Amino acid sequence: MKTTILIHCPDQPGIVHAVTGFVQAKGGNVVYLDQHVDQEADVFFMRLESDFDSHTYVFEEFRENFDKEVALPYAMKWQIYKEGHKPRMAIFVSKYNHCLYDLLSRYHAGELQVTIPFILSNHASLAPIAAQFDIPFHHVPVTKTTKVEAEEKQLQLLREERVDFIVLARYMQIVSGMLIGNYVNKIINIHHSFLPAFAGAKPYHAAFERGVKIIGATSHYVTEALDAGPIIEQDVTTVSHSHSIADFIAKGRDLEKIVLARAVRLHVQRKTIVYNNKTVIFS
């Protein structure tokens, strides 16, 4: 049975040796290990995949012992995941359907190892797509006066469905600090620009205005600072003077889909660590 461990902690000699020794002592074989030290911050990062004999290995026991015997002495912040566990992913959308279609197609094709308990939107217009893929759809309208109430409703749904993380698939609302506080580094957004260029509203219009030759998309964890959270993935595509804003938007759609899907996959595969408002992305 495969187990994935993510670690970061203050650097000191002997960490790799201690971790691999523990894994070995418990009958595991390390099949993948990616480690590096941020020399400026003096922080140690590691991702480790190990194979255990499924007959003798007890996940909960391993976790408990690792915490006591390895994590604690080295002051580690760490996470552990067992193979086959599917996190529960909620999707928030507004009216744009391209990212939603892309995620649902991948989900349906078995590309994403998640469960999707529901899709939530401030508009009703994408309900038919949810129906098409047979996934519950919640219409939670958001207005200035009902925003607090709406977010409480959202949080209630997220809790009822034990949602592990949220994907904002072109959800055009600003998410409140209350929701972010409940899902720290667990809300993934797609912004339709090459951040930090063109943060905020209407980035394609701004890019057109500036006359750039390349446009981009950025997927990041949501923090309270708008479009300033830890970047998970970015990609770009070329544009030219002959493209209109409509062309930018059309080309951008493909970028947004790909970049968001990659970010979701990295998150689901436990290949991200957030540190210092940046991400470590393991390969």
Place this chain on the structure above:
Amino acid sequence: MKTTILIHCPDQPGIVHAVTGFVQAKGGNVVYLDQHVDQEADVFFMRLESDFDSHTYVFEEFRENFDKEVALPYAMKWQIYKEGHKPRMAIFVSKYNHCLYDLLSRYHAGELQVTIPFILSNHASLAPIAAQFDIPFHHVPVTKTTKVEAEEKQLQLLREERVDFIVLARYMQIVSGMLIGNYVNKIINIHHSFLPAFAGAKPYHAAFERGVKIIGATSHYVTEALDAGPIIEQDVTTVSHSHSIADFIAKGRDLEKIVLARAVRLHVQRKTIVYNNKTVIFS
């Protein structure tokens, strides 16, 4: 004999027909024509290459007649270039040598159809490279108190050598309005970021700090607004959490060289039109 014409003017029916008719009447054959209308601004752009019989064609005569009979009636802003003309290009540098080496290598290899009358720097350190390639080198130091004087010295050199355009190959000084006014859309800069992100000083440090996954370089015509002139060319490369600032700088060097060289080539090949603080780049 090949002749290249660049045109922009208010759009109206019949322009292509008028231009190609005139070329044909003068014995020319259109071998390349790239035209489009900026529908928002209602402006017509065209680049046209024509072949003329070198026995009967008189360039100056054609130019004069075209101006009178075609350009004037359509209120065109236009330029014409005859084959084989090599513009005179001055290179300004400070201490970084990678862009300078790249330009001189290309020049030496016959890739750039220019003449380089001199290299100018506010430091003496790159003089040996100029010597290596047998090109005159002028050391014009710039300090706060001598800046005006230095720029006058620069302008004098540019005039004496009848320089057509200037390439700032990592010239770390801000160029004054006086110089820019004398070389409007004729000073090409390379900025080591994906503009408009990270304008100003130390963009690699800022990119590292922000945790971006892609870094870029931008070549643009210099205007009085810092790093805000018309963009000619951009390119990007991926970076990861495992890269240090030094790695960013090393990867960036390759980008800077390539992007600046492409921009210079586009300028030399008369494939750029500046309009509305943006460029039209013909293919």
Place this chain on the structure above:
Amino acid sequence: MKTTILIHCPDQPGIVHAVTGFVQAKGGNVVYLDQHVDQEADVFFMRLESDFDSHTYVFEEFRENFDKEVALPYAMKWQIYKEGHKPRMAIFVSKYNHCLYDLLSRYHAGELQVTIPFILSNHASLAPIAAQFDIPFHHVPVTKTTKVEAEEKQLQLLREERVDFIVLARYMQIVSGMLIGNYVNKIINIHHSFLPAFAGAKPYHAAFERGVKIIGATSHYVTEALDAGPIIEQDVTTVSHSHSIADFIAKGRDLEKIVLARAVRLHVQRKTIVYNNKTVIFS
């Protein structure tokens, strides 16, 4: 009313002038013109978009007159399309669903200006996706002994539904010369390699075996020579030693979707001309 004209013919002086003159005489305004001469083959290529006053313009009349007065004298091969015409596109699939999902999502989102009369497969497994998008699905099994019969059935369906062009969205069968002969330069295939590398079966396995650092996908018009037709679009993505064949396949899926969708869009927008087993792709 916008009209698009595609032309290729032996090069000679005066073609652009003649075409734009004719358009102008009929009350049209050229809004886009992209022209070039293949100097080696001495062939002239042009794509032209013109705006006509919809009150006075009769498309059929224009077409007829253009043919007689312009196309004939210059020995042009040409095509003309009026705005708003939606070609009828059949999709052929086998068992892979990612390209199908991608095309249908785009169709549903209004990105592709086509009508999809039916989806056809040699397997029944993707019928639910067709149902999900409410598009007729024909299951036409193909075996060695029934291949001829199957293709006749296909051709009959294509004719009944007046299909203009066919997209092979990972249709794992070799299409016969009979079908190709009926749809010359009208069958678009996606091949999961960077052609001409790894033509034929199992390209990802071959790429893995060779240890390449980049994999690709290629969309091309189908000819009788396997994977050797005119290339419409290609794209690539990086891979590394740490990727398994399964990773290649997963990364490739995204490439295949994007490359096929771009090729289909170029075809639908009348931006392709086939000449000499190559394509001219207008921007």
Place this chain on the structure above:
Amino acid sequence: MKTTILIHCPDQPGIVHAVTGFVQAKGGNVVYLDQHVDQEADVFFMRLESDFDSHTYVFEEFRENFDKEVALPYAMKWQIYKEGHKPRMAIFVSKYNHCLYDLLSRYHAGELQVTIPFILSNHASLAPIAAQFDIPFHHVPVTKTTKVEAEEKQLQLLREERVDFIVLARYMQIVSGMLIGNYVNKIINIHHSFLPAFAGAKPYHAAFERGVKIIGATSHYVTEALDAGPIIEQDVTTVSHSHSIADFIAKGRDLEKIVLARAVRLHVQRKTIVYNNKTVIFS
């Protein structure tokens, strides 16, 4: 003092633990560790950088003990490099100068941690560039009848100058098995195509003929099979129908320079392991 170790061996439990334990016991701190198991071949690969206290650490002693106590028991093929060691790199060229200029510029700028004892060519034409950079130049003409003799002369020069590895910077000759046998996985070539497409002579012509939309360059270790050695690095750039063969060649030059330089840098930084005619490239 930093030490880099590269290892591959049959996979079995405990290798990482054993290696890191040994490093730790000798007073080293692991600062970078990249490891993975090729699950199909069941081979373990690792690259490890460790910091040792330069007062107590004796490199030769460490090497000897590691070999006996760790490498032998696990049947490792391994290499070890100490910080600051500069390998001696010979450059072979013919008449093209762009890759040579690029390598020498990087060398001069301090980007490449190598020593260049000489440049060798079958033509005299690039001697001035060697002189420009003050590097010895050997003209060793190669004809059908003198090929054996020429290679013996080459080998003699390589030995006299204790050359560690050879870069074929567009050296247009086929290198013999004799030379390859003396420099296994130590001859780096740049081929001007996206291998395995267009192996052999005139790849740009072949790419033009085929009508591809992307061209590439490939750097690989030289083996006796032509253009079929382990690939170190590849990159690509887009082309279009409007590009001539001359344009392909010009665009390709930039690719060749960059791809070769990256491959050389990876080799110099000890980031490559060759296994099974493929490379493992550490990040």
